[in-house]
Structures are given as C-alpha cells and as structure tokens.
Amino acid sequence: MTTQILIELIAVLTAVRDDTPQVMTIDHGRSLPSGPLENAHRSLQAGVRAWVERQTGHPIGHVEQLYTFADHGRMLTTEQVRTIAISYLALTRSHAGETGWRDWYDYFPWENAKSDTGRTCRAHIERRLCQWVAGMDNPATRIAQWQRCVSLFAIGDMAVWDDELVLQRYELLYEAGLVPESGCAAADAVPGQPMHHDHRRILATGMARLRAKIRYRPVVFELMPEEFTLLHLQRVMESLSGIHIHKQNFRRLITQQQLVEETGAMEENTGGRPARLFRFCGEVRQARQFTGTKIPLAVP
Amino acid sequence: MTTQILIELIAVLTAVRDDTPQVMTIDHGRSLPSGPLENAHRSLQAGVRAWVERQTGHPIGHVEQLYTFADHGRMLTTEQVRTIAISYLALTRSHAGETGWRDWYDYFPWENAKSDTGRTCRAHIERRLCQWVAGMDNPATRIAQWQRCVSLFAIGDMAVWDDELVLQRYELLYEAGLVPESGCAAADAVPGQPMHHDHRRILATGMARLRAKIRYRPVVFELMPEEFTLLHLQRVMESLSGIHIHKQNFRRLITQQQLVEETGAMEENTGGRPARLFRFCGEVRQARQFTGTKIPLAVP
DNA sequence: GTGACTTATGCTCAATATGAGCATAAAGGG
DNA sequence: CCCTTTATGCTCATATTGAGCATAAGTCAC
Numbered sequence: 001m002t003t004q005i006l007i008e009l010i011a012v013l014t015a016v017r018d019d020t021p022q023v024m025t026i027d028h029g030r031s032l033p034s035g036p037l038e039n040a041h042r043s044l045q046a047g048v049r050a051w052v053e054r055q056t057g058h059p060i061g062h063v064e065q066l067y068t069f070a071d072h073g074r075m076l077t078t079e080q081v082r083t084i085a086i087s088y089l090a091l092t093r094s095h096a097g098e099t100g101w102r103d104w105y106d107y108f109p110w111e112n113a114k115s116d117t118g119r120t121c122r123a124h125i126e127r128r129l130c131q132w133v134a135g136m137d138n139p140a141t142r143i144a145q146w147q148r149c150v151s152l153f154a155i156g157d158m159a160v161w162d163d164e165l166v167l168q169r170y171e172l173l174y175e176a177g178l179v180p181e182s183g184c185a186a187a188d189a190v191p192g193q194p195m196h197h198d199h200r201r202i203l204a205t206g207m208a209r210l211r212a213k214i215r216y217r218p219v220v221f222e223l224m225p226e227e228f229t230l231l232h233l234q235r236v237m238e239s240l241s242g243i244h245i246h247k248q249n250f251r252r253l254i255t256q257q258q259l260v261e262e263t264g265a266m267e268e269n270t271g272g273r274p275a276r277l278f279r280f281c282g283e284v285r286q287a288r289q290f291t292g293t294k295i296p297l298a299v300p
Numbered sequence: 301m302t303t304q305i306l307i308e309l310i311a312v313l314t315a316v317r318d319d320t321p322q323v324m325t326i327d328h329g330r331s332l333p334s335g336p337l338e339n340a341h342r343s344l345q346a347g348v349r350a351w352v353e354r355q356t357g358h359p360i361g362h363v364e365q366l367y368t369f370a371d372h373g374r375m376l377t378t379e380q381v382r383t384i385a386i387s388y389l390a391l392t393r394s395h396a397g398e399t400g401w402r403d404w405y406d407y408f409p410w411e412n413a414k415s416d417t418g419r420t421c422r423a424h425i426e427r428r429l430c431q432w433v434a435g436m437d438n439p440a441t442r443i444a445q446w447q448r449c450v451s452l453f454a455i456g457d458m459a460v461w462d463d464e465l466v467l468q469r470y471e472l473l474y475e476a477g478l479v480p481e482s483g484c485a486a487a488d489a490v491p492g493q494p495m496h497h498d499h500r501r502i503l504a505t506g507m508a509r510l511r512a513k514i515r516y517r518p519v520v521f522e523l524m525p526e527e528f529t530l531l532h533l534q535r536v537m538e539s540l541s542g543i544h545i546h547k548q549n550f551r552r553l554i555t556q557q558q559l560v561e562e563t564g565a566m567e568e569n570t571g572g573r574p575a576r577l578f579r580f581c582g583e584v585r586q587a588r589q590f591t592g593t594k595i596p597l598a599v600p
Numbered sequence: 601g602t603g604a605c606t607t608a609t610g611c612t613c614a615a616t617a618t619g620a621g622c623a624t625a626a627a628g629g630g
Numbered sequence: 631c632c633c634t635t636t637a638t639g640c641t642c643a644t645a646t647t648g649a650g651c652a653t654a655a656g657t658c659a660c
Binding site for chain 2: 646647648649650654655656657
C-alpha cells in the first residue's frame with residue numbers, strides 16, 4: 001500500500017507597517033498561514049496567490065518560492081501519511097491593521113540591531129553561547145563551534161554582522177538548545193516567541209531571503225507606498241535588514257541608480273525641512289528588472 | 301475522490317571534466333535523472349543523495365534544492381494524477397567518463413561566450429530576436445520586448461552580459477518561439493539540444509544557481525580535485541560562468557581571500573613555467589563558510 | 601645552445617566604489 | 631532669535647576593481 005501524500009502551501013507573507021516588518025500569522029501568532037494545494041490551482045504559485053489574497057483581502061505584489069520540506073519527522077500523522085510543505089515568500093504593500101500581523105522581531109529579537117531589546121538580546125545570547133561551548137568535552141569541536149558562534153553573531157571586535165545569516169543563526173541557537181521547537185520546550189530559552197512545527201524556521205528562511213534580495217533586486221518597492229521620501233525608503237530597508245545605513249551614502253546610491261524619480265510634490269510633515277517625494281520608476285523600463293538595489297552597510 | 305499525487309525528485313548533477321561543465325542525463329541526453337520519493341527516505345535531500353549516489357557510484361559533495369514545480373500542464377497523465385517535481389542541484393568531483401554525461405553547452409550554446417560556436421549562436425539569436433520584435437503590432441510592447449532582448453542578450457555596445465540570467469534568457473527564447481519545449485517542436489529553432497518535458501528549463505535553473513553561487517560561496521571547490529593550480533581553478537570558473545576572467549586579477553582575489561593554501565608541490569606539465577599547486581583550506585576554518593569567492597569579471 | 605612560445609607570477613596605475621563626515625538649507629517651536 | 635529636526639549637497643580618504651607591463655621559468659623546433 002502506497003503512502004498518501006499531502007501537499008501543504010505555507011506563506012511567509014510580509015508587509016511593513018510604521019517602519020516595522022511584519023508577518024501574517026494565524027493561531028495567535030503561533031503558525032504561519034497555510035493551506036492545502038487544491039486541484040483547481042493551475043500552479044503552485046497561483047495556489048499561494050489565490051488563497052493568500054482570499055484570506056487577507058490584499059493584492060500580493062511579489063511571490064517567490066522559498067523551500068520544500070518533507071522530513072519524515074515533520075508533522076507525520078501516521079506512517080501512511082506524508083506531508084510535503086512548500087513555502088513561499090509573499091510581499092504586500094500595506095495593511096490596515098488586521099489581526100494576525102506580528103512583528104518579525106517578536107520571533108527573532110536578536111536580528112534587530114536597531115533596537116535596545118535587540119542589542120540586549122544579543123548580549124544575552126553571547127553569554128549563553130559562551131557557556132554552551134565551555135561545556136564541550138572535545139577541544140577541537142569546542143574551538144570550531146566557538147568560531148562558528150563568533151562569525152555568526154559577530155562576537156568580538158573583528159567580526160562583522162552579516163544580516164543575511166538569519167537561518168544559520170537560528171540553527172545554531174537550536175543546536176545549542178537555546179530555542180524551543182516543535183513542542184519540546186527548551187528549559188531556559190533565549191528571548192523570542194516560538195511557533196508551532198517548523199514555522200519559525202520557515203520564517204527565518206523568508207527573512208533571510210528578503211534580506212538577501214533587497215540588495216540586488218528592487219523588491220523593496222513592493223513594500224513601499226506609491227510615493228515616499230528617501231528617508232522613508234531608508235527606514236524600511238533598515239528595518240528589514242536590521243542594520244544601520246549611512247544616510248547620505250544611501251541617498252547617493254539610490255539616486256544614482258535611477259530606480260526612483262521625483263514626483264514633484266513634497267512631504268511636509270517631516271519634523272524638519274520638507275522632503276521631496278519619489279516614486280519607483282521601474283515600470284518604465286521593467287525589462288531591466290535585473291539591476292540591483294545596492295544598500296550601503298554600516299555598523300552603528 | 302481525491303487527486304493522487306506523485307513526488308518526483310529531479311537532479312541537475314554537475315561535474316567538470318576537461319574544463320567543461322557537464323550534466324548527468326539519461327534517455328540519450330533527453331532527460332535529467334529522476335526518481336520517485338521513496339518512503340524510506342528520511343528527507344528529500346537524503347532521497348536525492350541516495351539514488352544519485354547509487355545511480356552514478358560517485359559520492360556527491362554538495363546538494364541544494366532548486367525549485368518545486370507542480371503546474372497542471374506538466375506531465376499530467378490523467379486528471380486524477382498530479383506530479384510534483386522537486387529539483388536539486390548536485391555537485392560531484394569528477395567522473396571517469398561514464399555514459400550519460402553531456403556538456404552544458406550542448407543544451408545552451410549561447411551561454412558559452414568562450415567558444416566560437418557560442419559567439420556565432422549569439423549572433424544568430426540576435427538576428428532572430430530582431431525579427432521577432434519587428435513582427436509585433438503594438439509599438440509599446442515592441443519597444444519593451446526589444447529592451448528585454450537588449451538587456452538579456454547584451455545587444456549593442458552599452459549592455460553587459462549577465463551570466464546569471466540563464467533562465468530568463470531561455471524563457472525569452474521560449475516566448476519568442478525559438479526553442480522547442482515539451483514535444484511541440486519549434487519550426488526553426490535556435491541551436492541547442494532540446495530535452496523532454498521541462499528538463500531543459502530545470503537545467504537552466506541549475507546553471508543559473510551555480511553561476512550565482514560560485515560568486516559568493518566557495519562551492520567551486522566541490523568540483524575541483526584535491527590539488528590544483530590557480531589557472532586550473534580559473535578555467536573551471538570561466539567554463540561555469542561562460543565568461544572570461546582577467547588572470548592576474550583572479551589570482552589576486554583568490555590568494556588574498558585565503559581560501560586556498562599552497563601544498564608545496566608544483567605542477568610540471570603546464571606547457572610553460574611550472575605552477576604552484578594549491579588546495580582548498582576551507583576545512584580548517586569551516587565555520588566561516590559564509591565568506592565569498594568573488595570572481596573578477598571581464599569582457600573578452 | 602638559441603630563439604620562439606608558453607604559462608606563472610609580481611607589480612603598477614587609473615578608474616570606481618565605498619565609508620565617513622562637514623556644511624548648509626529649510627522647516628517648527630520655545 | 632536661537633535651538634532642534636530633517637533634507638540635501640559636497641569633500642576626502644580608503645578600498646576595490648579593471649587593465650596592462652614586466653619578468654621568470656619552463657618546453658619545443660632548429
């Protein structure tokens with residue numbers, strides 16, 4: 001008798017509200033929205049788009065496949081049923097405050113270097129990882145694992161924080177027993193809300209993908225309103241990447257790449273000098289959608 | 301009654317032989333190796349690894365998921381059966397000339413700028429695309445599509461060839477009716493061997509992924525022998541990316557990144573001055589496997 | 601052996617890109 | 631009017647990159 005197979009589509013639906021990246025959840029923030037692949041869906045992408053739009057009522061700008069999971073350990077109801085989960089990253093422009101939206105950094109506080117909680121969380125993790133490697137018997141593995149901690153969490157002066165390694169950091173914390181997953185609560189976990197099954201890991205995958213992608217494809221604009229100031233754009237990129245950006249260099253890069261054009265109007269409520277409003281002008285030369293949107297990094 | 305679902309694993313298994321990237325095929329070069337997901341496989345990755353290693357007898361160094369397809373148009377036997385194809389990129393060190401290995405560029409001749417056939421093929425494509433857009437009624441779409449041709453195939457002096465856009469170029473050719481797919485033979489197609497189903501598209505996905513990845517992760521070394529000269533490494537990277545690399549700059553970049561170390565031995569059969577042999581020293585500081593392997597581009 | 605040819609390897613130089621900061625402009629609020 | 635805030639233009643040192651020159655050290659033909 002053959003094993004029955006269930007196909008599950010899981011979405012990391014992301015929007016930015018008040019310069020804070022958010023993710024759509026269900027089940028009181030414990031799960032990502034997911035649904036079975038229906039026979040009517042012509043393609044996987046169409047399936048995700050259909051039920052996400054139905055569920056949230058918002059048009060989705062960008063949909064991209066993340067990863068397909070099928071581990072036997074994962075949601076195995078019985079030996080006769082195997083679940084295959086195909087995860088997607090979806091971006092939507094904004095939302096009017098419906099329920100279900102949660103901050104990215106509720107789940108990954110250490111990924112946000114711009115907040116105080118983020119920094120204290122990192123300091124906390126640093127101490128815990130230090131204890132973790134100290135308890136290892138084999139000196140070789142201890143050194144290797146410590147090296148891994150150092151480069152992933154930028155411990156010490158030399159190392160630089162790589163914002164794209166969200167998943168690798170999460171997996172390190174998981175191995176170190178500092179985050180609970182799939183029900184088995186870690187005795188004394190690091191800050192950050194857990195999720196059911198492997199959904200927190202899938203969220204990490206989506207965050208990493210988006211952080212990587214905004215560097216070389218103009219996808220940020222899928223999350224921006226029609227018109228925006230350069231500071232607004234900068235704040236969104238900072239909140240997504242979790243790092244600080246040098247203001248003048250950011251403007252230089254954005255303007256010289258000719259991805260945006262002035263609308264002519266001004267934003268008056270800046271709290272200081274009024275700012276020019278811009279719009280994404282990618283539609284005009286949509287064909288060159290391959291050119292990048294480089295962002296200048298900087299340590300705070 | 302529920303639709304039955306079949307899970308198919310498809311591998312883009314790549315090796316480099318005589319400085320030529322090759323892909324493992326079956327069915328006289330018409331298909332990529334594929335197999336059903338078995339119940340015994342603990343995970344998808346393990347499944348791919350298991351049957352690829354069994355099939356080729358070679359250990360696989362690197363396996364990475366590419367994409368999951370489930371279009372209804374795709375291999376739909378009956379309405380009751382839906383096939384989900386999960387594709388993987390797998391790298392292996394070498395092969396002793398077993399059957400089934402084919403050159404990448406048999407399928408994508410235009411992707412190889414280093415050969416004469418590649419250059420003539422590009423010239424041919426350029427003319428055909430020119431005809432294609434000339435036949436369009438709507439001037440707006442004609443301009444937009446021509447712009448797309450220009451940037452994808454680097455037509456004219458301004459544009460630069462982006463080696464990572466393998467899939468986008470293939471899809472453009474497909475839209476233009478210049479490549480046959482899934483049986484329906486294009487009347488007068490561009491050079492390049494077709495494959496069954498969407499396998500050629502999957503190969504394009506794998507090529508694009510590998511070309512992108514060798515730029516920022518040290519995966520080339522999965523395709524290299526234990527010891528190699530810098531020219532050998534350069535030739536492998538050139539053959540994978542299909543572009544020319546400035547020799548001195550390449551050495552500068554590789555050596556200063558400290559990814560390789562001298563073995564002390566020399567390669568004598570260089571045809572010129574003997575060359576130092578190097579080995580990948582990533583294992584020593586495996587933890588920093590995130591640092592990149594930048595390659596210096598250059599137009600020939 | 602000599603000269604032509606091949607590949608290896610070290611080094612320079614100009615053009616760009618990047619990181620950091622100074623300075624000024626233009627708004628609001630006491 | 632002074633202070634704070636944000637916007638915006640500009641400079642400067644440094645790092646990275648693209649391109650090429652020059653020399654070293656082999657092979658091969660004669």
